[in-house]
Amino acid sequence: MKLTKENQQEAAVLLSEKSSMFKDCSPASLALIVSKLELFQFAKGEKFLEQGDISEYMYLMSEGEVLRYREESGVEHQVDISPGGNEQAPIKPASPPRTLQNRTVDSSSSSSVSTGRIVKQVDPNQHLATINSMHYLRGDPAYSSAVCTSTICKAYALSQSQFMDTLSTRPPLAAEIITSLQKEVREQKNALRTPxxxxxxxxxxxxxxxxxxxxxxxxxxxxxxxxxxxxxxxxxxxxxxxxxxxxxxxxxxxxxxxxxxxxxxxxxxxxxxxxxxxxxxxxxxxxxxxxxxxxx
Incomplete structure (x- = not known):
């Protein structure tokens, strides 16, 4: 569904400021990516990403609180947690990946960027707005599951097929993404390299x-x-x-x-x-x- 002008502006800000993959992209590239986004709305307790499923979407959180967790050896480990998470919402079964188009889509939202909160346990200064961006490029299995823990969650979603089409139609975008990721890797390496x-x-x-x-x-x-x-x-x-x-x-x-x-x-x-x-x-x-x- 086509986004409103307010949605487009918000998505562009989120991509440039809160996404490690797109933070160094040019305005023209950001505009092209924004034109491919869809806006999804999730209810409290709704799981919109299932660990191990084929990654079809990258999510750019706009509003709400999200819990991410990964199961290893039968034990669930939290990847991202919402603040104060003493009482988590019950987790509902995930919908099949192909049914995302049938979820509630809100095209009238113009909420502030600051309303979206995803709080990482490791480092609150990292780029926290994107979910599943590193695993959907080749359709790899999702690293973790994600569930909405607030009353409502809103996210801009970019499909893997749309993203690959965008890369093929705008070759400079690939170089811009590589540059963004290089800077992210360099910053993390420099911060952790001192014995x-x-x-x-x-x-x-x-x-x-x-x-x-x-x-x-x-x-x-x-x-x-x-x-x-x-x-x-x-x-x-x-x-x-x-x-x-x-x-x-x-x-x-x-x-x-x-x-x-x-x-x-x-x-x-x-x-x-x-x-x-x-x-x-x-x-x-x-x-x-x-x-x-x-x-x-």
């Missing part, structure tokens, strides 16, 4: 803020230790004994630890030594060992 011992910490410390945090920590540590001792040993003790000693000691310990680590990060270059891994490990654990007498 733990090679992580760089802040080279300056905010002493007043650290001191206040350390002072507050000394109080709840003292109270927690007193309650644990009372529970384990059956002997009650004061919650905050000798705080005139505990607070300054904790402040000195935390500031000393952070300051020493910052000093070592600034002045020690492990790659200049014969055994850089040993140096990195020493720099990581050294401040804790040196400041341990104060902590005790």
């Amino acid at each position: 733990f011992l090679e992580l760089k910490h802040r080279k300056d410390i905010n002493i007043p803020a650290v001191s206040v945090a350390a002072a507050i920590e000394s109080y709840y540590r003292s109270a927690l230790n007193a309650m644990l001792n009372a529970r384990l040993l059956g002997t009650k003790a004061a919650l905050f004994p000798n705080m005139h000693v505990q607070v300054p000691a904790r402040v000195v310990y935390i500031n000393g630890f952070k300051g020493m680590r910052a000093f070592l990060d600034r002045n020690v270059r492990p790659e200049e030594y014969t055994y850089p891994s040993v140096v990195r490990a020493t720099v990581a654990v050294g401040p804790g060992f040196l400041m341990n007498p104060i902590s005790s």
Whole structure:
């Protein structure tokens, strides 16, 4: 069904801002893709994607909350979850893939882009609006199932056949999609490539803020230790004994630890030594060992 002008504008924004596949496409390419979209509407509890089924559609969520899950070895694992999902809607049997054209289609919606929410467990900053975009290019089996968990869900859908026809009629689109995906892969790779011992910490410390945090920590540590001792040993003790000693000691310990680590990060270059891994490990654990007498 033909989309309204408001629908077309919303879909173009979603494609350019919330889809890792199309975020670098030109306005002309986006307009061509938008012209191929259909608008579907799903009720609460309706499953519109079934794991293992042949992927025929990519979904671009416009409104509503969606739960995605994948079954492995008889156990269901959540891929995407809606916020606060303490009470999930009952999951209804999925309709056959070929019956999507018979679902309720709403061509009058002009809801704001911000109303669509799909919240990933891993990283809320990822592009979250598209579902099944990576598996329907060749009609591969769907990676996970998807079910609407809000009162209503609306999604723009692009069929696999329409998408392949669009690629054949506009060759530059393929290069634009590859560029978009290359950037996405590069960003993820760069964000996850630093080994733990090679992580760089802040080279300056905010002493007043650290001191206040350390002072507050000394109080709840003292109270927690007193309650644990009372529970384990059956002997009650004061919650905050000798705080005139505990607070300054904790402040000195935390500031000393952070300051020493910052000093070592600034002045020690492990790659200049014969055994850089040993140096990195020493720099990581050294401040804790040196400041341990104060902590005790």
